[in-house]
Amino acid sequence: MPDQIDRIDLNIIAALSKEARLSMAELAVQVGLSKTPVAARVKRLEADGYIRGYSAIVDRERLGEGHIAFVQVKLSDTRSAALGEFNKAVMTIREIEQCHMMASSFDYLLKVRTRDIVSYRRVLGERISALPHVAQTSTFVAMETVKDRQN
Incomplete structure (x- = not known):
């Protein structure tokens, strides 16, 4: 871990x-600082790339x-050239949620999300x-999500 971040960071x-929509005042209370230094730290963490963005946790099942x-x-x-071609092309497939x-x-x-097995097969x-x-590909279908850090 780089030296420029500390326990408060x-x-x-x-x-x-856990909750990206915390106000600076709520965040300040949680970390034990006042609002102004917390806001400055958040801005620095964003600028330095420790916080890359914020997003909503979406119920993908409800969306089909x-x-x-x-x-x-x-x-x-x-x-290298072949890996690069694959990496670039995989970004164009919306159903591929993760690629490692x-x-x-x-x-x-690959982690692939679709409506059902028929659409996955397609x-x-x-x-x-x-x-x-x-x-070559080999598929493993998830029967249940037990833990997902986004939830």
Whole structure:
């Protein structure tokens, strides 16, 4: 952890991670400082990239995107250029919620959200399998989300 953040900064980050809509006055009470220094610290944490943004926690199931599948992707070519092509192309598929390069027997792990298994099959067959250098995929369907740091 870099030296430029201290325990109070970490407490600010923790509080905002739980409730990003806290007012500066509420945040100040939680971390034990007055409003002005807390606001200055938040501004610095944002400028330094420790806080990259704020977002709403959306109930994806209510929006009809409750089907979650994890996809292992093995590429036919793992040279830098091929990885770059894959990385760029994966950004264009809205249903891919997360994409992680792995140190494993496969190259990437994708978290894919769709309406149901039928729409997932379409996304896999028509979009994911067509990504540059995809040689093989394996799918694991989530039956239940037990823990999600966003909730």
